[in-house]
Amino acid sequence: MTDRSSILDANAFDASALERLDPESRVLAQRRAAVLGSGYRLFYRTPVQVVRGEGCHLWDAEGRRYLDLYNNVPSVGHAHPAVTAAVTAQMGQLNTHTRYLHEGVVSYAERLLGTMPDALERLVFLCTGSEANDLAIRVARAATGKRGLVISSEAYHGNTALVSGFSPALGPGQVLDEAVQLVPPPDPAAVAATGQRDVGAWFSDHVRRAVMRLQDAGHGVAGLLVDTVFSSDGVFPGVRGSLDAAARTVRRNGGLVIADEVQPGFARTGEAFWGFERLGLVPDLVTLGKPMGNGIPISALAAGADVLDAFAGSQPYFNTFGGNPVSVAAASAVLDVICGEGLQERARVVGEDLRGGLRDLGRHHPCLGTVRGVGQYTGIDVLDPATGLPDGGRALDLVEAARERGVLLSVAGPHGHVLKIRPPLVLEHADVEHALHVLDDALRSLA
Numbered sequence: 001m002t003d004r005s006s007i008l009d010a011n012a013f014d015a016s017a018l019e020r021l022d023p024e025s026r027v028l029a030q031r032r033a034a035v036l037g038s039g040y041r042l043f044y045r046t047p048v049q050v051v052r053g054e055g056c057h058l059w060d061a062e063g064r065r066y067l068d069l070y071n072n073v074p075s076v077g078h079a080h081p082a083v084t085a086a087v088t089a090q091m092g093q094l095n096t097h098t099r100y101l102h103e104g105v106v107s108y109a110e111r112l113l114g115t116m117p118d119a120l121e122r123l124v125f126l127c128t129g130s131e132a133n134d135l136a137i138r139v140a141r142a143a144t145g146k147r148g149l150v151i152s153s154e155a156y157h158g159n160t161a162l163v164s165g166f167s168p169a170l171g172p173g174q175v176l177d178e179a180v181q182l183v184p185p186p187d188p189a190a191v192a193a194t195g196q197r198d199v200g201a202w203f204s205d206h207v208r209r210a211v212m213r214l215q216d217a218g219h220g221v222a223g224l225l226v227d228t229v230f231s232s233d234g235v236f237p238g239v240r241g242s243l244d245a246a247a248r249t250v251r252r253n254g255g256l257v258i259a260d261e262v263q264p265g266f267a268r269t270g271e272a273f274w275g276f277e278r279l280g281l282v283p284d285l286v287t288l289g290k291p292m293g294n295g296i297p298i299s300a301l302a303a304g305a306d307v308l309d310a311f312a313g314s315q316p317y318f319n320t321f322g323g324n325p326v327s328v329a330a331a332s333a334v335l336d337v338i339c340g341e342g343l344q345e346r347a348r349v350v351g352e353d354l355r356g357g358l359r360d361l362g363r364h365h366p367c368l369g370t371v372r373g374v375g376q377y378t379g380i381d382v383l384d385p386a387t388g389l390p391d392g393g394r395a396l397d398l399v400e401a402a403r404e405r406g407v408l409l410s411v412a413g414p415h416g417h418v419l420k421i422r423p424p425l426v427l428e429h430a431d432v433e434h435a436l437h438v439l440d441d442a443l444r445s446l447a
Helices: 015-020 025-037 081-091 103-113 131-144 188-193 199-216 246-254 307-312 325-340 341-363 392-405 429-446
Strands: 050-054 057-060 065-068 122-126 148-152 182-185 223-226 257-260 284-289 299-303 366-373 377-382 408-412 417-422
Touching: 015 025, 015 392, 015 417, 025 307, 065 182, 065 429, 103 122, 103 325, 122 131, 131 223, 131 257, 131 284, 131 307, 148 199, 182 199, 188 199, 188 284, 188 325, 223 246, 246 257, 299 307, 299 392, 307 417, 325 341, 341 366, 341 429, 377 392, 392 408, 392 429
Parallel strands: 148 182, 148 223, 223 257, 257 284
Antiparallel strands: 050 057, 057 065, 122 299, 284 299, 366 377, 377 417, 408 417
16 A cells, blocks of 8 residues: 555656656646646646547547556547537527426436346435535435445445545545545455455455444445445455345445446446346445547436435425536446447457457566456556566556557556556447557557
8 A cells, every 4th residue: 555546646647757747738738737736637658639539539639549458437438420410409499407397307317227136216416426426425414314334445326525535545634524434345365365265255254344344333335335346455356145144234234235336337347237236136226427428518317216205305406507508418428438339348359359368468478467357457466576566567567558559447446456448439349459469569668
């Protein structure tokens, strides 16, 4: 564990290195810092000034093309023409809040709930995943009368005042909520090191002990909040049934199960439309974020009527432009594209192709460790070949070497040693071949 934020600082530009930049980039970075403030971060030792995107590719100000293996928010690809057309058409007609009747908003809500289990009957629209997770915590607390939540040790669930307290990935400067307990992610390697084999039972035991600590502290347990691929923890997608025992433990003690689908949702896992669906889990609450609108600000909370009414019955919720007609038009177009272009199956097949290629690379490059993932979400450990220990420095060197060769990646995990690959769903086999060639070349240069 480092003393920095694993999601903000691990791959951040060092502002003291401005003199290394070309004159135009240096001036723009200085102007940016002057008006946006010190809380912002830039990626990479030499930041990229992007000016255009299409599909899985970005172009910088000098016309150089990059393969984007990092941005999951433009889920159906940068500047997808169907999303652009839907947003443009709706913007030319109307954009307003949700206190008026609007056919498009209602129809989309019906379509989206139709992809989920019957128990999830209601949808609340918001603008960001942070807002969705914030509301989910408030709803869970109202429905259970308890305050405590169990989360994974390197989770990131958002940046509102409430949900930041449930996001240890923000680093030690972020004070966690007093009613939170951390558990390790369901990491098969960690389980094997203890001599156990059942990852689900191991994870459930950690959840059970966390629940007991919350009860001993007088908080009780309102819920278990998990990203169903444990992406910020280092990508641990699990298998069907692997969260069942943990869910039973939480529910037996009066809590709810909250699935954060901001990253694994909308066909990204390839094997199912939702990450929780792939695991055979039916959550009590589901949160969704900006990938649902290909980056246009829209998010949602799905819930059972009884669970949601426990909150809304005493405290009406209103998000002025959550689910506005323009954002809903974008989201509806995204659903059309995912289904019409077969992107769930493409995510499964192309993702398997990528991970197979990465495992082949690992046979020639001893610094590459375990390759994990599902669909278009992949993590690969970068290790010190001499010790076999996590090597965050080497991982960052590899990210930079790939960037210099036109492929954009980042890192995850508490040590910043896991290469995180989560491209738009439109990634193709030719892109995978190119990425593997670049990574092989980058690894040879570092060796």
